Amino acid sequence: MNPPLSKQAVVAVIGAGAMGAGIAQVTAAAGHTVKLLDTRAQAAEDAVAGIRAQFAKMAAKGKLTAQAAAAAGARLMPVDQLADLADASLVIEAIVENLAAKQKLYGDLEAVVGADCIFGTNTSSISVTAIGAALQHPERLAGLHFFNPAPLMALVEIVSGLATDISVAQTLFATATAWGKTAVHAKSTPGFIVNRVARPYYAEAMRVLNEGGADAATIDACCREAGGFRMGPFELMDMIGHDVNFAVTNSVWRAFYNDQRFLPSLIQQELVDAGFLGKKTGRGFYDYREGAVRPAP
Numbered sequence: 001m002n003p004p005l006s007k008q009a010v011v012a013v014i015g016a017g018a019m020g021a022g023i024a025q026v027t028a029a030a031g032h033t034v035k036l037l038d039t040r041a042q043a044a045e046d047a048v049a050g051i052r053a054q055f056a057k058m059a060a061k062g063k064l065t066a067q068a069a070a071a072a073g074a075r076l077m078p079v080d081q082l083a084d085l086a087d088a089s090l091v092i093e094a095i096v097e098n099l100a101a102k103q104k105l106y107g108d109l110e111a112v113v114g115a116d117c118i119f120g121t122n123t124s125s126i127s128v129t130a131i132g133a134a135l136q137h138p139e140r141l142a143g144l145h146f147f148n149p150a151p152l153m154a155l156v157e158i159v160s161g162l163a164t165d166i167s168v169a170q171t172l173f174a175t176a177t178a179w180g181k182t183a184v185h186a187k188s189t190p191g192f193i194v195n196r197v198a199r200p201y202y203a204e205a206m207r208v209l210n211e212g213g214a215d216a217a218t219i220d221a222c223c224r225e226a227g228g229f230r231m232g233p234f235e236l237m238d239m240i241g242h243d244v245n246f247a248v249t250n251s252v253w254r255a256f257y258n259d260q261r262f263l264p265s266l267i268q269q270e271l272v273d274a275g276f277l278g279k280k281t282g283r284g285f286y287d288y289r290e291g292a293v294r295p296a297p
């Protein structure tokens with residue numbers, strides 16, 4: 001069993017969206033210096049400000065000392081170039097769910113970081129084997145798949161592609177465990193574990209909705225209150241973001257040679273086309289805008 005990364009190790013997080021920000025919060029709280037990079041102007045700075053506010057809130061509630069909150073906040077550094085990540089021991093990528101974009105990023109990254117640097121991709125569904133194919137050293141890449149919201153959700157899937165070095169997967173497993181997460185090993189099959197099993201949860205709910213069987217709020221309430229799920233399928237998709245969730249659905253469907261079991265729904269396509277991406281844009285299955293009458297989930 002490999003030891004976890006030491007607290008002195010610098011962690012880089014690329015992509016400062018919903019997941020990248022959450023992962024940066026987890027890693028800074030765990031004691032690492034965290035460098036956060038995004039191609040979108042101000043995104044890394046905004047994310048760092050948001051995380052510092054979270055730490056301050058936790059201190060106000062007595063979950064952290066004020067000193068620990070300030071120290072964790074000070075370990076976060078927004079940066080604006082790949083070259084700034086040269087001293088990272090671990091790079092966690094949480095950019096757009098697109099194979100070409102991830103391959104390009106990792107190709108560029110290999111020229112910047114040291115030979116011992118480990119890459120952890122937060123992809124929800126893209127083959128780790130395929131992402132690794134763009135690398136000179138694919139053995140250093142594994143999936144490090146957090147769930148949304150990363151600071152609250154315990155599970156982390158450590159996903160090995162065909163070329164992943166077992167000791168890289170073991171180091172990530174030990175590191176995620178040291179961060180207080182529940183790590184599991186998985187192989188790079190489409191959707192890994194949770195996103196594979198969750199596809200029918202969303203798909204059948206959208207079929208019921210399409211057939212007029214019940215509305216979204218009723219289906220959500222049934223799953224949540226009687227079914228024991230923490231969130232119903234529609235509110236969960238709204239939280240994940242339809243751009244992300246539709247990309248995952250497509251990726252799993254394609255990976256299984258268009259198997260009808262994983263067929264994406266036209267509703268997802270419509271929501272993405274409309275820019276109704278869920279909570280992050282204010283509209284999805286539900287309306288989150290100020291003053292909107294939101295059906296009780």
Ligand code: NAI
Binds near residue numbers: 125145147
């Ligand atoms: P998001 O859209 O909130 O954030 C993505 C960020 O990456 C954006 O800020 C964007 O500007 C940035 N970005 C895009 N290309 C970049 C590049 N080449 N270099 C640097 N920054 C770049 O997306 P989200 O939801 O945070 O998802 C990110 C990744 O995490 C995706 O692979 C997704 O599948 C995965 N994921 C998402 C979950 C969710 O519930 N939203 C859960 C678990 C994994």
